[in-house]
Amino acid sequence: MRRDLKKNTAExxxxxxxxxxxxxxxxxxLLRQGILRISSGELSEKMNVTASQIRQDLNCFGGFGQQGYGYNVTYLCSKISDILGVSNGFTSVIVGTGNMGRALAGSTMFEHRGVNLIGLFDNAPSVIGQIVDGxxxxxxxTLPAFAEKYHIDIAILTVPKAEAETVAQKILSSGIRAIWNFSSAEILQENPVAIVENVHMGDSLMKLMYELRTAEENTGR
Amino acid sequence: MRRDLKKNTAExxxxxxxxxxxxxxxxxxLLRQGILRISSGELSEKMNVTASQIRQDLNCFGGFGQQGYGYNVTYLCSKISDILGVSNGFTSVIVGTGNMGRALAGSTMFEHRGVNLIGLFDNAPSVIGQIVDGxxxxxxxTLPAFAEKYHIDIAILTVPKAEAETVAQKILSSGIRAIWNFSSAEILQENPVAIVENVHMGDSLMKLMYELRTAEENTGR
Incomplete structure (x- = not known):
């Protein structure tokens, strides 16, 4: 199964x-709405992507769609889950229990993606010991000892920028391989097996600003 | 000036x-580091994008680079600022002063993008009146009255999913044109002039999960 997946996604x-x-x-x-099959045309309309783009994208993984029947939503969803690692059951911890850490701890994002959040960490005596979302x-x-006891796949880094680099090195030296980085600091990837994904929320704000600027010019405000 | 910009960005x-x-x-x-000019080759190395991609992208806006000299960082940065509306001085408010709203209120993201955050709103009596980041x-x-008094370009929506649609309609009917949506709810854009940018942080998590899954397969974990 794993080998098939690898072969399918290699290209x-x-x-x-x-x-x-x-x-x-x-x-x-769609699944939530009880819709179990959909044509590329309908999906195209919902997603605002051309139907041919959808067919091209989804055909990469081989034979999802059937002419005249459309896509089997359950099958497609489970296949994409496999590719994206949703079915791997990754474990994670949040490092930095400030406002951002708390906002993430309370979100359903992890559960919906098969990620198991197993701990929250902080360095402030006033925060350590608090109960946050259970x-x-x-x-x-104590992170290194915790990581030795429980396998942790992903550390979610939500500490202030000034502390980010030091904390990131502690995370990696604890044997945690992946960092989802919310601090605006760049994390040096000296560790060749480390995987760092930086969240740049400001990029999304700038896309909005661009839309707003061009819209205002067009309406002559 | 405006007209030139429009012409340049149209294509x-x-x-x-x-x-x-x-x-x-x-x-x-680069500017923070005092680097005032850079070649496409150096920028390419830093950004992990091909030099030809960089030349192609930046040449869209006309004549930034000079053969043998490279790019003038100050000029390029200010030109991109204009295109992205950084120099428009947009105003914004945060609607929903929970953990996410507070995390955003405390970030330097707005200031760095020329966006002026002028107010925080909530509906909970225990939160209204609190001082958060000044x-x-x-x-x-009171948002409609506030929006009538002060021009607001962008509302940052950080309310829970269940309230998002109602609050979004209140925002739009207050004459605020753009919503930066952090709630996981889809905002209906019935209003043809509304601009909604949805923040899907989970997509970034899934990219990380994909990297992790493929890395683990390659190392045979």
Missing amino acids: VSPAVINRLPRYYRYLRE YQVMDVE | VSPAVINRLPRYYRYLRE YQVMDVE
């Missing part, structure tokens, strides 16, 4: 991979 | 526009 371009999370969201929404916040000094 | 593809915020981030970092949280019921 998938990064651009397609980038679009998969969006397909996953839409397909999950988790008792632990001292970040 | 810029959405793909290039999507990449501009990232150029903006790197160029700002702002006194206002009752969301």
Whole structure:
């Protein structure tokens, strides 16, 4: 099974991979609405992507669609889940229990993506020991011991920028391989097996600003 | 000036526009380091994008680079600022002063993009009146009156999913044109002039999960 998946995804371009999370969201929404099959035309309308783009993207993974029948939403959703690692059951911890850490701890994002959040950490004595969304916040000094006891796949880094680099190195030296980085600091990837994904929310704000600027020019405000 | 900008950006593809915020981030970092000119080769290495892609992207806006001299970082940064509306001085409010609203209120993201955050709103009596990062949280019921008094370009929507649609309609009927949507709810854009940018942080998590899954398969974990 694993080998098949690898073979199927080997030739998938990064651009397609980038679009998969969006397909996953839409397909999950269809499942919630009880829609079990959909044509590329209908999906195209919902997602505001051309039908040919959809067919091209989804055909990368081989034979999802059937002429005249459309896509089997359950099958497609589970296949994309496999590709994106949703079915891997990754474990994660949040490091930095400030406002951003708390906002994430309270979100359904992890559960919806098969990620198991197993601990919250902070370095402030006033925060350590607090109960946040059912988790008792632990001292970040105990992270290496915790990581030795429980396998942790992903650390979600929500500490202030000034502390980010030091904390990131502690995370990696604890044997945690992936960092989802919310601090605006660049994390040096000296560790060749480390995987760092930086969240740049400001880029999304700038897209909005661009839309607003061009819209205002067009309406002559 | 405005007209020139419009002319220059008219033929810029959405793909290039999507990449501009990232150029903006790197160029700002260069300015902070006192680097005032850079070749496409050096920028390419820093950004992990091919030099020819960079030349192609930046040449869209006309004659930034000079053969043998490279790019003038100050000029390029200010030009991209204009295109992305950084120099428009947009005003914004945060609607929903929970953990996410507070995390955003405390970030330097707005200031760095020329966006002026002028108010925080919530509907909970226990939150209204609190001082958060120097702002006194206002009752969301007073948003229409506030929007009438002060021009607001962007509302940052950080309310729970169940309330998002109602609050979004209140925002739009207050004459605020753009919504930066952090709630996982889809906002209906019945209003043809409304601009909604949805933040899907989970998509970034899934990219990380994909990297992790493929890395683990390659190392045979």
